[in-house]
Amino acid sequence: MSSTALLTDRYELTMVQAALRSGAGHRRAVFEVFARRLPKGRRYGVVAGTARLLDAIADFRFDGDDLEWLVAEGIVDEPTARWLANFRFTGNIDGYAEGDVFFPGSPILVVESSFAEAVLLETLVLSILNHDCAVAAAASRMTLAAGDRPCLEMGGRRTHEHAAVAAARAAYLAGFAATSNLEAGRRYGIPTVGTSAHAFTLVHDSEEAAFRAQLTALGTATTLLVDTYDVPTAVRTAIRLAGAELGAVRIDSGDLVTEARAVRAQLDELGATKTRIIVTGDLDEYAIAALSAAPVDGYGVGTAVVTGSGAPTANLVYKLVARAGESGCWRAVQKASPGKIGHGGRKWAFRRFDRRGIAEAEVIWSEAAPDHYRGGERPPLDDAHRPLLVPLIRDGEIVGREPLDAARRRHREVRNTLPPAALHLQPGDPALPTVFAHEPPNR
Amino acid sequence: MSSTALLTDRYELTMVQAALRSGAGHRRAVFEVFARRLPKGRRYGVVAGTARLLDAIADFRFDGDDLEWLVAEGIVDEPTARWLANFRFTGNIDGYAEGDVFFPGSPILVVESSFAEAVLLETLVLSILNHDCAVAAAASRMTLAAGDRPCLEMGGRRTHEHAAVAAARAAYLAGFAATSNLEAGRRYGIPTVGTSAHAFTLVHDSEEAAFRAQLTALGTATTLLVDTYDVPTAVRTAIRLAGAELGAVRIDSGDLVTEARAVRAQLDELGATKTRIIVTGDLDEYAIAALSAAPVDGYGVGTAVVTGSGAPTANLVYKLVARAGESGCWRAVQKASPGKIGHGGRKWAFRRFDRRGIAEAEVIWSEAAPDHYRGGERPPLDDAHRPLLVPLIRDGEIVGREPLDAARRRHREVRNTLPPAALHLQPGDPALPTVFAHEPPNR
Numbered sequence: 011m012s013s014t015a016l017l018t019d020r021y022e023l024t025m026v027q028a029a030l031r032s033g034a035g036h037r038r039a040v041f042e043v044f045a046r047r048l049p050k051g052r053r054y055g056v057v058a059g060t061a062r063l064l065d066a067i068a069d070f071r072f073d074g075d076d077l078e079w080l081v082a083e084g085i086v087d088e089p090t091a092r093w094l095a096n097f098r099f100t101g102n103i104d105g106y107a108e109g110d111v112f113f114p115g116s117p118i119l120v121v122e123s124s125f126a127e128a129v130l131l132e133t134l135v136l137s138i139l140n141h142d143c144a145v146a147a148a149a150s151r152m153t154l155a156a157g158d159r160p161c162l163e164m165g166g167r168r169t170h171e172h173a174a175v176a177a178a179r180a181a182y183l184a185g186f187a188a189t190s191n192l193e194a195g196r197r198y199g200i201p202t203v204g205t206s207a208h209a210f211t212l213v214h215d216s217e218e219a220a221f222r223a224q225l226t227a228l229g230t231a232t233t234l235l236v237d238t239y240d241v242p243t244a245v246r247t248a249i250r251l252a253g254a255e256l257g258a259v260r261i262d263s264g265d266l267v268t269e270a271r272a273v274r275a276q277l278d279e280l281g282a283t284k285t286r287i288i289v290t291g292d293l294d295e296y297a298i299a300a301l302s303a304a305p306v307d308g309y310g311v312g313t314a315v316v317t318g319s320g321a322p323t324a325n326l327v328y329k330l331v332a333r334a335g336e337s338g339c340w341r342a343v344q345k346a347s348p349g350k351i352g353h354g355g356r357k358w359a360f361r362r363f364d365r366r367g368i369a370e371a372e373v374i375w376s377e378a379a380p381d382h383y384r385g386g387e388r389p390p391l392d393d394a395h396r397p398l399l400v401p402l403i404r405d406g407e408i409v410g411r412e413p414l415d416a417a418r419r420r421h422r423e424v425r426n427t428l429p430p431a432a433l434h435l436q437p438g439d440p441a442l443p444t445v446f447a448h449e450p451p452n453r
Numbered sequence: 454m455s456s457t458a459l460l461t462d463r464y465e466l467t468m469v470q471a472a473l474r475s476g477a478g479h480r481r482a483v484f485e486v487f488a489r490r491l492p493k494g495r496r497y498g499v500v501a502g503t504a505r506l507l508d509a510i511a512d513f514r515f516d517g518d519d520l521e522w523l524v525a526e527g528i529v530d531e532p533t534a535r536w537l538a539n540f541r542f543t544g545n546i547d548g549y550a551e552g553d554v555f556f557p558g559s560p561i562l563v564v565e566s567s568f569a570e571a572v573l574l575e576t577l578v579l580s581i582l583n584h585d586c587a588v589a590a591a592a593s594r595m596t597l598a599a600g601d602r603p604c605l606e607m608g609g610r611r612t613h614e615h616a617a618v619a620a621a622r623a624a625y626l627a628g629f630a631a632t633s634n635l636e637a638g639r640r641y642g643i644p645t646v647g648t649s650a651h652a653f654t655l656v657h658d659s660e661e662a663a664f665r666a667q668l669t670a671l672g673t674a675t676t677l678l679v680d681t682y683d684v685p686t687a688v689r690t691a692i693r694l695a696g697a698e699l700g701a702v703r704i705d706s707g708d709l710v711t712e713a714r715a716v717r718a719q720l721d722e723l724g725a726t727k728t729r730i731i732v733t734g735d736l737d738e739y740a741i742a743a744l745s746a747a748p749v750d751g752y753g754v755g756t757a758v759v760t761g762s763g764a765p766t767a768n769l770v771y772k773l774v775a776r777a778g779e780s781g782c783w784r785a786v787q788k789a790s791p792g793k794i795g796h797g798g799r800k801w802a803f804r805r806f807d808r809r810g811i812a813e814a815e816v817i818w819s820e821a822a823p824d825h826y827r828g829g830e831r832p833p834l835d836d837a838h839r840p841l842l843v844p845l846i847r848d849g850e851i852v853g854r855e856p857l858d859a860a861r862r863r864h865r866e867v868r869n870t871l872p873p874a875a876l877h878l879q880p881g882d883p884a885l886p887t888v889f890a891h892e893p894p895n896r
Contacts, residue, residue, distance in 0.1 A: 017614045019607065019633040021647030024671055028649065032666030034656045041652070066614070079639050087670075125656045132650075136610035137617055164462065167579035168766040171460045171509070173613035174580055190462040196522050204464030206471065207575075209484070209773035212786040213477045213568045223475030227530075228467055238788050263790060317765040323611040323756055330652035343655040345681050347706060 015072045015094075018133040020085060026126045027090040035126035038334040040356045043105075043119035043139060045112070049147070049321030051437020054428065056150050056421065057118050058180040059142030060108035064408045066134055067099050099127055103403040105410070106359070109183055109421035110398065111428065113372045115444040117357040118143075118326070120399060125333060132328045140326050141173060144318035145180035148295070150425065151319065152311055153185030154433055155298040160187035160308045162203050164290065165316030177316040183418050186315075187308075198414055208262075211238040218247050231257035233288055236273070237264065245273055249280040258286035258307065266291065267304045274305035294319050295435055332356045332377075342377070353446055360395040361442075369427050372398075372444045458515045458537075461576040463528060469569045470533040478569035481777040483799045486548075486562035486582060488555070492590070492764030494880020497871065499593050499864065500561050501623040502585030503551035507851045509577055510542050542570055546846035548853070549802070552626055552864035553841065554871065556815045558887040560800040561586075561769070563842060568776060575771045583769050584616060587761035588623035591738070593868065594762065595754055596628030597876055598741040603630035603751045605646050607733065608759030620759040626861050629758075630751075641857055651705075654681040661690050674700035676731055679716070680707065688716055692723040701729035701750065709734065710747045717748035737762050738878055775799045775820075785820070796889055803838040804885075812870050815841075815887045 029035030048055055072080075072094040080086045086094065101123020112118050119135065121128045152161050163181040166174030166189075178186075178194030188201040195202035206224055214220035221234055221244075230252045236244035236259045248256055259277070261269045266289045277285050289301065290310035298309050318324075331354050332342050342354035355376040362371045373395065402410030425432070432441030472478030491498055515523075515537040523529045529537065544566020555561050562578065564571045595604050606624040609617030609632075621629075621637030631644040638645035649667055657663035664677055664687075673695045679687035679702045691699055702720070704712045709732045720728050732744065733753035741752050761767075774797050775785050785797035798819040805814045816838060845853030868875070875884030 014614065016636040016639055017609075017617065018635055019609060019647050020635055020638070020645045021633065021649055023635070024647060024667075025649050025653045028667045028670035029653065029656065031670045032657065032662070034662075034666065037656055039652075039656060076639075080635075083638065083645070085635070085645065125652075129650075129652055132652075133610045134614060137612065137614035140611050141613040141616070166460075166462060167576045167771075168583050169580065170584040170613055170616035170619055171457065171577060171580035172615035173584070174460065176613055190464065192461055192463055192466070192523075192528070193459040195463070195526065196459055196519075202463045202526070202528065204462050204467060206464055206468050207572075208788045209482075209568075209572055209575075210468045210472065212773045212788065213472065213480055213482060213776050214475065215778065219475070219477075223477065224467075224471045227471035227474045240789070313766055322760040322765045328610075330655045333656050335658065345651045345655065346683070 013071055013073055013076065014066045014069045014134060015076050017137065018130070022130050022132055023080065023086050023090070023094070025129050026093070027086050029126055029129070030090060030093060035124060037125050038340075039123065039125040039128050039330055040332040041121045041128045041132070041328055042117040042331050042357060043135060043326050043328050044115055044117050045325045046327065047114050047325060048440055049318070049325065052147060052321065053432045053434065053438060053441040054111040054113065054147070055116075055143055055324060056146035056184055057106045057108055057110045057112055057143060058146035058183050059138040059176070060105055060402065061411065061414065061417070062142065062176060062179070063135060063138045064402060064410060066138060067131060067403070068408060070097075070099065070131065070134060072097060093126070097127070097130065098406060099123065099131065099403070100406040101127055101403070102401070102405065104399040105402050106398050107400050107417070107420055108412070109417035109419075110424050113440045113442050113444050115353070115374055115446065116372055117359055117374065117399070120357070136326055136328050140323045142176055142180040143324035143326065144322055145177045145316060146184040147324065148319035148321065149181040149184035149186055149315050150421065151295040151435060152298055152309070152315060154425070155295045155302070155435060156309055157302065159306065161185065161298070162187060162288070162308055162310045163189040163191070163315055164204070164310045165312035165314070166191045168313040169316040174316065179414065181315050183414065184421055185418070205233045206235055208235065208238045211235065217244055218251070221248055221251050225252050230255045233258040233260050235260045235262065237261050237269075241269060241273065242276060245276050246280070249277070249282050249285070254280070254282040254284065256282055256285045258288050260288045260290060260310070262291045266297075266301060266306075270301070270304040270306050299435055359398040361398055362395050363427070367427060368429055369442055372442045373447055374444060375447045375449065456514055456516055456519060457509045457512045457577060458519050460580065461573070465573050465575055466523065466529050466533070466537070468572050469536070470529050472569055472572070473533060473536060478567060480568050481783075482566065482568040482571050482773055483775040484564045484571045484575070484771055485560040485774050485800060486578060486769050486771050487558055487560050488768045489770065490557050490768060491883055492761070492768065495590060495764065496875045496877065496881060496884040497590070498555040498559070498586055498767060499589035499627055500549045500551055500553045500555055500586060501589035501626050502581040502619070503548055503845065504854065504857065504860070505585065505619060505622070506578060506581045507845060507853060509581060510574060510846070511851060513574065513577060514541060536569070540570070540573065541849060542566065542574065542846070543849040544570055544846070545844070545848065547842040548845050549841050550843050550860070550863055551855070552860035552862075553867050556883045556885050556887050558796070558817055558889065559815055560802055560817065560842070563800065579769055579771050583766045585619055585623040586767035586769065587765055588620045588759060589627040590767065591762035591764065592624040592627035592629055592758050593864065594738040594878060595741055595752070595758060597868070598738045598745070598878060599752055600745065602749065604628065604741070605630060605731070605751055605753045606632040606634070606758055607647075607753045608755035608757070609634045611756040612759040617759065622857065624758050626857065627864055628861070648676045649678055651678065651681045654678065660687055661694070664691055664694050668695050673698045676701040676703050678703045678705065680704050680712075684712060684716065685719060688719050689723070692720070692725050692728070697723070697725040697727065699725055699728045701731050703731045703733060703753070705734045709740075709744060709749075713744070713747040713749050742878055802841040804841055805838050806870065810870060811872055812885055815885045816890055817887060818890045818892065
């Protein structure tokens with residue numbers, strides 16, 4: 011993978027330059043990533059993008075061309091360029107495990123290093139997490155609405171060509187079964203799907219010729235698209251050519267509830283009782299829920315999932331919350347922000363559970379004056395509180411890599427521990443209250 | 454640049470395989486890109502991404518690794534893989550010039566080649582155009598609202614890290630003055646901006662120490678961020694340290710109208726009459742318009758511009774509209790789409806102007822039975838009709854490259870020819886009616 015070092019905002023580099031000059035660039039600092047609020051009406055956020063971020067941080071090195079351009083443009087001076095040339099992140103990063111859920115104020119990523127190293131990562135961290143968390147949150151609502159039926163991500167054409175690959179990954183993490191995106195299939199091992207579009211039928215002399223061509227090339231387990239002309243005619247032709255072994259038909263237009271019922275009846279009448287029905291066409295979580303009583307076997311989702319279903323970014327911010335002074339003593343810091351949630355100090359995050367194992371609250375313990383702060387330590391716990399931060403990078407080395415399927419499994423498990431209100435599609439408050447504490451929860 | 458060949462949907466490849474097998478893959482075909490509707494209430498769309506698309510098509514080649522993976526996964530068979538190995542696009546592409554505006558039904562891209570070649574490009578074409586057009590359309594509304602004041606794109610952290618680079622480009626094309634994104638600066642020559650964030654102030658022992666550090670490193674022409682603690686105190690400190698030569702101050706919170714007025718009065722009182730005021734913080738076109746009477750010298754825009762200000766994708770589709778049969782005769786085709794705009798046949802597009810040079814209508818002439826169709830020809834015109842399609846690719850060779858500034862200039866000029874309703878921010882109908890004609894406009 012090529013360098014990610016210029017995927018950042020100019021001010022990260024001008025801050026590095028000014029802070030190296032003043033000496034503050036070498037101070038130890040803690041930055042945290044959190045959302046002040048969830049998108050309107052959402053019950054929970056979903057952590058996604060962590061593994062992509064770890065790779066991007068490893069690739070965040072300035073090469074000679076980068077540096078030459080930065081100096082020629084007057085963005086940084088020569089001493090700063092020399093510092094950047096040697097840059098690699100040497101600090102510690104903890105974060106919520108990928109696939110976990112989060113709530114307003116949850117410190118989903120905690121970066122601890124020199125100020126200069128940590129500030130440099132701000133834009134990259136936020137770009138990746140804001141995008142991937144937004145898609146995963148929408149996808150999670152869709153897989154909830156779909157229940158046991160598979161959701162298929164098909165939205166790559168509705169978003170930036172590289173965002174599409176990340177979106178497919180985030181959707182899979184949140185329970186989607188497959189993607190149409192081939193690069194996502196190759197890069198992340200996600201199952202891929204897709205057979206044909208209306209153009210394929212239209213380029214042939216007849217629908218029958220098109221179906222015959224597809225069955226010859228792809229076999230009878232394929233999915234035939236039946237709404238190019240007249241649906242009942244297409245279904246009849248499909249079964250006549252493929253027999254009852256036809257894998258599936260796809261319906262992409264019309265009132266999908268009505269269409270699915272009619273097609274199911276027709277397929278059954280033709281003896282194709284195992285042939286599945288896939289529906290596509292501007293589906294979102296509400297449309298999926300509305301189809302729950304219809305005889306549908308899978309949902310192809312496009313625009314809504316890759317654009318976060320109304321919330322294309324996750325509102326995550328990256329804030330300095332603590333830093334050491336010249337003496338080495340830590341100090342909690344925060345901007346004066348009327349009306350904004352902001353809590354200075356390094357945070358520890360826990361989820362509190364009731365005796366049945368249902369989550370009750372997100373407990374954030376803030377070290378207001380963390381003179382005794384040590385990276386990686388956390389207070390002891392009672393059984394009711396599960397710690398949420400896991401180590402991702404230690405002294406610059408990635409320690410938090412895991413297979414995508416682990417994050418996917420975690421998301422399903424964590425979602426099952428949320429209270430019933432979390433599973434409501436309609437707008438409402440966050441499913442868990444965020445409780446800010448000044449003492450660790452078990453003291 | 455690396456291959457873009459897997460940035461596509463699986464079904465493009467399965468269609469190629471089936472169509473090569475049936476023979477239909479070799480038929481000449483015309484696909485068109487258009488939007489059935491603009492995002493709700495929008496007055497016009499903006500064509501953006503064309504130059505990125507031309508590069509991506511040039512890079513759309515399958516390498517050995519791609520093909521090995523595709524065969525191993527069972528996505529294509531060996532004969533198809535051999536065809537893909539030799540693939541390069543050899544057809545013709547025309548399109549609306551980048552920076553031009555468009556309306557429902559406008560054929561902003563017309564791809565003419567064999568079916569197999571053209572269908573292969575669908576996902577890539579749509580990803581790039583849907584993303585870039587969405588950002589440019591939002592950006593254009595913002596630069597309209599801002600009038601002569603510069604808009605600065607700062608939203609990279611709110612979108613996918615690579616989408617951020619394309620978003621900066623699309624915003625610049627639509628009149629933004631600069632971007633915070635360094636990769637966009639390097640890749641596209643867009644001016645970059647940015648100086649410091651709140652963290653920079655917070656990591657220093659005092660605001661004064663931070664300002665001093667920034668002025669030392671970046672000079673007095675820099676922009677100081679004045680809302681970390683108390684704004685009037687910060688402004689006083691800033692001018693005390695920098696003098697009246699201070700370039701600008703930035704305000705990122707509070708009621709920006711009130712804050713800007715107070716800061717302007719204070720700066721003037723301190724003699725810093727030339728020091729500019731930049732405002733940032735969740736701005737969109739409406740917030741920019743609301744600040745028009747406030748003493749503001751520039752707008753930093755983040756989330757709203759990179760996410761299309763409520764419309765993160767441009768609703769563009771890629772449809773087969775004509776194809777040759779075995780005899781070589783062309784035939785208009787279209788899916789049966791109740792309730793959807795769809796017009797078979799190859800289109801020619803014109804904009805009709807009144808005598809004052811104000812646009813009146815988007816005239817789309819459709820060749821319903823284009824037996825006499827020849828790629829690149831277009832009917833003769835009268836003076837009132839400006840043709841909108843320009844050649845982009847001829848026989849696989851890119852002929853439509855132009856500097857980004859040409860597209861940027863074009864957008865400003867074209868926007869000036871739109872009727873007054875186009876410039877209204879409030880929701881309404883498209884500014885021009887789309888007129889579908891079966892005769893060329895001057896016959």
